[in-house]
Amino acid sequence: MSKLSEINDWLQENLPRLVAEHGVPGATAAVTVGDEVVEAAAGVLNKNTGVETTTDSVFQIGSITKVWTVTLAMQLVDEGLLDVDAPVRDYLPEFKIGDEDAATKITVRQLMCHTSGFEGDLFTDTGTGDDCVEKYVATLHETPQLFAPGERFSYNNAGYTVLGRVIETVRGKSYDECLRDHLFAPLGLTHAATSAYEAIMFRAAVGHITPDPEAGPQVAPLWSLVRSNIPAGSMLAMRPRDLLAFARMHMNGGVAADGTKVLSPVAVEAMQQIQVEVPKLALMGDTWGLGWELFHYPQGTVIGHDGGTIGQSAFLRLVPEHGVAVALLTNGGNPIEVYQQIFGHVLRELTGIELPARPEPAEVTEPVDGERYVGTYASSVGEREVTQDEAGRLWMELVPKGIFAELSPKRAGKTELLPWEGDTFLAFEPMLGIHMPHAFVGDDGQGRALFLHTGRADRRVAL
Known part of the structure; x- marks a missing residue:
């Protein structure tokens, strides 16, 4: 057998x-x-x-669709119709976000690898017509820039929708048609x-x-x-x-x-x-x-x-x-x-490949120095408030926003954050069996983390 x-x-x-x-x-x-x-x-x-x-x-x-979207884009590269290192504006002159300087610099490659730096979880409904992607891109004109283009990774759904619009523009047909004609067929x-x-x-x-x-x-x-x-x-x-x-x-x-x-x-x-x-x-x-x-x-x-x-x-x-x-x-x-x-x-x-074990929180033996971590970190779909109690334990409370507030409780409750590796902590309360890692990255100039990273880089809210 x-x-x-x-x-x-x-x-x-x-x-x-x-x-x-x-x-x-x-x-x-x-x-x-x-x-x-x-x-x-x-x-x-x-x-x-x-x-x-x-x-x-x-x-x-x-x-997983995102890999299909990049595949459609790379077909255009094969045909000499797209340069991944060219600014998005070369293909979408109308592309605008809250930071005009960033909008002129963001490249197609940065959309593909989630390093464009603008807010990414925006699920604006622009209808069901074939022009919905075009209309969506037009709604991004006030979207905040979290960090300079290319500086770091932050998962970005909106960036991929912009990439889809680039494909539509170069091909001259809707994203759905591109999928059917150039991949399904x-x-x-x-x-x-x-x-x-x-x-x-x-x-x-x-x-x-x-x-x-x-x-x-x-x-x-x-x-x-x-x-x-x-x-x-x-x-x-x-x-x-x-x-x-x-x-x-x-x-x-x-x-x-x-x-x-x-x-x-x-x-x-x-x-x-x-x-x-x-x-x-x-x-x-x-x-x-x-x-x-x-x-x-x-x-x-x-x-x-x-x-x-x-x-x-x-x-x-x-x-x-x-x-x-x-x-x-x-x-x-x-x-x-x-x-x-x-x-x-x-x-x-x-x-012969072994999947790594899922992360498990270690027993806390001494109080955490929370000065770098305490604060509020926010995005368009949620706000995470990190606090420290008198015993030196770190806690995080998540308040969903937007579509996630519609699908989840208004407050997801508090969970303790336990040290794991360096500036990465694990949520004590597992989600679907996983103690989710929360990485504190960057520096706000005062020794505090600038972002709370869970795949998305939620930026510290200024006091």
């Missing part, structure tokens, strides 16, 4: 168990080695209807949807959220985030095997399964090169390429991306050296546990 056959048997046996154990309503998973694919499905697509999940079910892939995808209107033609999953842990996951009030953010990952949906067709193309020098050239080998390699280091943040890569997260483990390098929309979570990992890729799509509950066990097993068996 081949290794992949053994993986298939393991998936068929264990995916239903893992879904049930961790409250995930439904999930599909697929694994590829070379040109072979095995896949499994478990649970239901919608708890209200009880429709069973199958391997032909489509789930949203969330921010050459990859031979038959179950990929760019909107709810298309997803309904397939066996489509809906997301589930858990406002009340005792009640468990409930069908989310919305199917997706706003269409204007589709280049960043608001609603693209597909099967795991379709996601792996995309992954295999990236592991095969840009060539699709039928021999169609989708991307040049030079562009494929460029996307996998380190562009910026990332604070140590558990599930995230330690560095970022063009679109791809890069994970450097002792046994080898993994590339990938994760995605989260309203109640749906997606995970993709590639090990190009071994021709191995794994995809998992879920619709609620605690998907992190399912990811950890499936990817841990598959990568170990097929590549």
Whole structure:
């Protein structure tokens, strides 16, 4: 029996168990080695209807879409139509944010690797028409600049929507059309949807959220985030095997399964090169390429991306050296546990790579010097207040804003921050089984951290 056959048997046996154990309503998973694919499905697509999940079910892939967006952009580079080191203004003269000097300097490359520096979690609804991305970019004119372009990493959904608009402008057609014409068609995808209107033609999953842990996951009030953010990952949906067709193309020098050239080998390699280091943040890569997260483990390098929309979570990992890729799509509950066990097993068996243990808080033996950390750090989607009590313990309280306030309690409660590594602390209260790292980075000129980094760099609020 081949290794992949053994993986298939393991998936068929264990995916239903893992879904049930961790409250995930439904999930599909697929694994590829070379040109072979095995896949499994478990649970239901919608708890209200009880429709069973199958391997032909489509789930949203969330921010994994960002790698598709960079791929579309790199096709333009291959054609000599786009220069990644040119200012965005060369392609979008109308691009404006709150800092005019930064707007003139931000490059296409900086959009791709999340170093443009402007506020990134803006989910403005500009309608469902093909002009929604264009309209969205026009709303950014007052968006604050958090740091100088290229200075550091801060995950930026808005930046990817701007990148999507660059693609639209150069191609002369909508982002959705670009996806269909330049990726879906050459990859031979038959179950990929760019909107709810298309997803309904397939066996489509809906997301589930858990406002009340005792009640468990409930069908989310919305199917997706706003269409204007589709280049960043608001609603693209597909099967795991379709996601792996995309992954295999990236592991095969840009060539699709039928021999169609989708991307040049030079562009494929460029996307996998380190562009910026990332604070140590558990599930995230330690560095970022063009679109791809890069994970450097002792046994080898993994590339990938994760995605989260309203109640749906997606995970993709590639090990190009071994021709191995794994995809998992879920619709609620605690998907992190399912990811950890499936990817841990598959990568170990097929590549010898061990996923690192999740971070665990250490016992605190002495008070923390909190002067560098205490303060309020804010963004458009949340405010984090860090305080210190008389015993020297650090506490953080999160107040969601915007769309996250609509989906979450007004106050997420206090959690203690416990020392982990250097200026990175762990939240004592786990979220989906993970004690999330919070990195205090930069300096405000008075010895205090300028940012609280959780993937996004939330800036200290001046007193």
